[in-house]
Amino acid sequence: MKLVAFFSFVILIFVKANILKLPECGKYDAEFSKITYHQRLLGDILKTLDFISLRKCLTKCMLHPTCQSVNFMRQNETCELLGNSARRNSSGNSLFSPANGWNHFETDYDKKTLGSWCSNGNNNPCNAITERCEDRCVGNYQCVAVAQSLHEHVNHSSISTLYGTYYASLAFDGNEDTWACTHNLGTEPNWIKAVFKSRVFVNYIIFVNRQDTVNTVHENRCDNVDLKTILYTNNNQNLITTFGNTGDLGIRTTISCMKFADEIIATQNPPHQTMNLAEIWIHGRII
Numbered sequence: 001m002k003l004v005a006f007f008s009f010v011i012l013i014f015v016k017a018n019i020l021k022l023p024e025c026g027k028y029d030a031e032f033s034k035i036t037y038h039q040r041l042l043g044d045i046l047k048t049l050d051f052i053s054l055r056k057c058l059t060k061c062m063l064h065p066t067c068q069s070v071n072f073m074r075q076n077e078t079c080e081l082l083g084n085s086a087r088r089n090s091s092g093n094s095l096f097s098p099a100n101g102w103n104h105f106e107t108d109y110d111k112k113t114l115g116s117w118c119s120n121g122n123n124n125p126c127n128a129i130t131e132r133c134e135d136r137c138v139g140n141y142q143c144v145a146v147a148q149s150l151h152e153h154v155n156h157s158s159i160s161t162l163y164g165t166y167y168a169s170l171a172f173d174g175n176e177d178t179w180a181c182t183h184n185l186g187t188e189p190n191w192i193k194a195v196f197k198s199r200v201f202v203n204y205i206i207f208v209n210r211q212d213t214v215n216t217v218h219e220n221r222c223d224n225v226d227l228k229t230i231l232y233t234n235n236n237q238n239l240i241t242t243f244g245n246t247g248d249l250g251i252r253t254t255i256s257c258m259k260f261a262d263e264i265i266a267t268q269n270p271p272h273q274t275m276n277l278a279e280i281w282i283h284g285r286i287i
Helices: 002-019 054-063 109-114
Strands: 034-042 045-050 069-073 078-082 095-106 131-135 141-145 154-159 180-183 190-209 226-231 239-245 252-268 274-286
Touching (some): 034 069, 045 054, 054 069, 180 190, 190 226, 252 274
Antiparallel strands (some): 034 095, 069 078, 069 095, 131 141, 154 190, 180 274, 190 274, 226 239
């Protein structure tokens, strides 16, 4: 009995001191040592690993982008990485089941991903769409852009109808003082499209109105524009997914996307006659 108790104590200290070091500041997330004995959390199993030590099991969870907790069977060294935890239970599918020999280890997911400063009070001080909070280890934080501009990765662009010299490319040139415009008399949808050089992952877009039209009778020309990704498939049938709408635009709006794309298209249905925009900033990463 004393040996078992001593072994459990050693495991807890070992977990705290060697496994759960946060990369931001060399701090430790001791909450991973929250253990539920002889219970197995069911649901959202990301991966099952066999013949692996507890140390490696917990390390795998720390390095996995969405792992929140683990089930571990010491007798046969089986590790289950879980995308949920008893504390968060975000899917509603998780529950404990009695399981002799299994132990459940749970971490503080906010501290794991943000660091202790950024997760203070579960209140991320940075822009939830465009930035990631990073602990600076000196009692404050910095907000870091989560994605790069994809303007240089646009291969070509097109527009439903060309109005004067307001080419489609001017919506993707990185200059808000140039404008793209399409005009269809309100009978057909307006659209503007960018085709990428290769597949990308789009984190978000910023849709910018032509600013000299704001507070004039023409300021609604970019209202209610649907934003869509286009993904090429093996059967030559494109997968088109709507991820946002500009609504009553005003000057600009930031819209989260979080989708893969080979093309991106903005469409506006009648009765709108003219879509006149300054820029569509696209941010993400090249695949």
